Each structure stands twice: as structure tokens, then as C-alpha cells.
Amino acid sequence: MASRFIKALCLVLLLVQVAPARESAPFFSGAAINTGQQISLADYKGKVVFLDFWASWCPPCLASLPAYDRMRREIGTEGFEIIAINVDEHTEDGLAFLEKHPVAYPVLADREGGIGILYGIRTLPHSFLLDRDGRIVASYRSFKAGDEISLKQAIEKLLEQ
């Protein structure tokens, strides 16, 4: 009985399949809350895109936004863009932060999770690096000061391809 039970447990483990990594970034569109411009991910095909999910209640997120804005200025926007997705239940909370710490890149609101669920967002911060073909090549689930340095290197490597 005991060995049967342990065997059954092992079998369950073997049957559990690791989900294949998603390749193409799910499509989304919407109006940027900070610039008013209409955004569609498809418009950025041919560019390297950094997609950043954040909320006003997430301290690391608040540190990352200004850092990403500086990084964007350094890299330039010829072949690169950042799109931020604010997931605050109350978008005004996100806007209040943006008023104090404005960023030049577009920020979309995603209160209901229409975009976040597509990307499997469970914790914040969570960001994705997309190549010129719109494929996810890396994801990041944390941010601390200095992380933007290695991120910038990864972006520049993609821009060279």
C-alpha cells in the first residue's frame, strides 16, 4: 500500500508537463493615458520593444519607471520603444505618479487585466523584451537599481541583429 502510494505520487510528477514558453507577444492596443496617442503593438513591428507592467502600489515599479526613461533616452527611439502598462484598479493612482515623475514613452491603462492576463502577469514588476519580430526573448520579474544596465546591453544586442 505504502509503495503504491509513493509510486502514484511519482507518476503525477512525471505527468506534469512544463508549459512551453510563449514565443509571440500577444497583441494589444489602446490609448496612452499620459500622451493620449493610440497605441497598437503591431505598429512597433521592426522595433525592439520593452514592455513594462507596473502599478502605483509597487515600490520597485516606481523606481524602475524613471530608470527606464533614462535608458530610453540613452538608446534612442530609432529602433527601440518602451510601452508601459499600468494595472492600477484606479488609473488615477498611476496618473498621479506620472504627474510627479513623467516618462516620455506611452503608458496604457489595464484596469481589468485585458492585457495583463494575456501576458500571464501574477506579480509586479513584470516586464518583457521583444525582438524586432514581436517575439518575447526575455522576461523580468523584479527590478532593483542597476538592473537597467544589463537590460540596456540586452537591448543593444537585439538592435545589432
Next chain:
Amino acid sequence: MIIRILKFTILALLLQGLQSPALAATCSCAGVPLLTSIDTSATEQGDFFISYSTEYHQISDLVAGSDDVRDETGRDRNSISQVISASYALTDRWSVSALISYVKHNRTIGSSIFGKETTSGVGDSVILIRYTPLFITPFSRHELSLGLGARIPTGEDSFGSGFIISEDMQPSVGALGKIGWSSYSYAFNQAASLLLNASATYTDNDDNDRKYAFGNESSLSLGLSQSIGTKFGYSAALRYRSTRTDHRFGFAIPNTGGEWLDFVPAVQYSVTDNLKLTLFGRLPLTRDLNGTLQFTTSYSYGLSLTYGF
């Protein structure tokens, strides 16, 4: 009886870890406090945690039914467990946790040196497979996890003066235990900094080689956990547990089994982004124990260190 308490504590702590996304939990096993922390908080594919925990149990309360009885035997009994555990998320919904324990029991009866007895050794191990159909995200306030596992008798019998020592002084229960587990959490806010946690567990115990079977155990836990900033967190829970009477060769053992209601507080500090320290304790609120007299846990406390890769 003591064994049962320890067994239960192990599982309860294990479950506590499972139910509290904010705080690591500890569990202890039969014979002695043993299992400790398995941090089974909801994880994402590829997450890997290793944890070390130690726990001290003072087992000196003498109880008749639900009444405390003055113990005049000069008896002192405690157990210390150390546990190493690991958890790995196979996918976003499936994870596996395992732990192994080392247990030391001390018992003194009277003032004679012959009344002192100490046993120690590798205790039981636990493996738990968990499935999480619902999890808390910025867009969902509910989390549900279901688990199936086993307590595996990895320890060896301890011998004293050529005789097998009593069950309550064994580092290991010595028998397989089948574990069913479930946990539910509700986030009061989008940041999930304040959570309601509930969990239920059931353990079905087999006979060991000495044909002794600890009574099957069930437990229910309800509590709150809160994160304060990015460094601190705390939790407080009420835990009810019930164990059936032990059996040897199929015959009921008197003065075993009962019901307990405990208060289980914990505080946590994140030393770094990857390392967190948790202090936890357990205090009995009420109990109603079978038979005429039973020794039972007076209190327990411990700490755990969890490192996430």
C-alpha cells in the same frame, strides 16, 4: 500522545506555509518536532526555494479532558527539530515541495540521572505535490491550492539499553502517512498586502514496523497575514486540529487523541530580496483530550530562513 502532537504540528506548520503567501511556515513531524519550513507560497514556473528551520517544543502541560492538572512528577519533556526543505514550481500551477528532518527528544522524569533520556536522529520526510487552479494576481483576489503528499519514514528506530524506546521518543513515526491538503486565500487589496488565509489538512497514518499507528489527523486553520512595506510581514492564525486514538496491533491506546485550538503568530523580515527570516510560535488556547490524563504541548517557537533562487 506527544508523537501525535508533533506529527500534527509538522503538518500544520507545513500547511501554514502553504496557506500564507506572505510568510513561510514550519511543520513538525511525529515523534518530535520535525518538519519545518516548507515555503509553499504560490510560485511561478521555475521558482526554486530552499529553507532551513528549527523549532523548539515544550511538552509539559498535563491535561485531563479540557482541564489542566498540576504535574508533581518533576517531568520535563521537550523536542527540537531541524528541517531542510525545498520547493520547485514545475509550472505556474504545479509545484513540488519536499523536506527532511532531524529530531532530538529530551525527557526527564524525577531528579535521578536514570530518569533522563535523550534520543536523536533523522526523522520523517515529506513530499507534497500541489496544484493551484486559482492564484492571486493584480486582476484576481482569490487563490486556491490543492495538494497531495506523503510523510515518508526516512528515520531509523532509536534504541535505548537494547530496547526499542517508546513511540513518543522516536525521531521518526516510522510509518507512511498520506496527506491531503487544501488552501484558500483572499486578498483584501490589489497589492495583496493583506490576506485572509484558510487551510484544511487530513493525514491518514499507516502502521509502523512495531504495528503502532498514530491516529489520523485533521486540521483547519484560519488567519490573516499582512506585509508592511517590502521588508516586514506578520501573520496570526487560529488552528483547530483533531486526532483519532492511536492503535497498536489494532487495539486502541488509551489517553491518545483529542482536539486542540492553537494561536499561531509569525513575523517575517526580508533580509535581502532573496533571503527572508521568519520567527513563529504556537500557543494553545483550548484543548479537549481523550482519556484520563495526557501530556501535551505547552508552547513552541522557532525560526526559519528561506532563500529563493
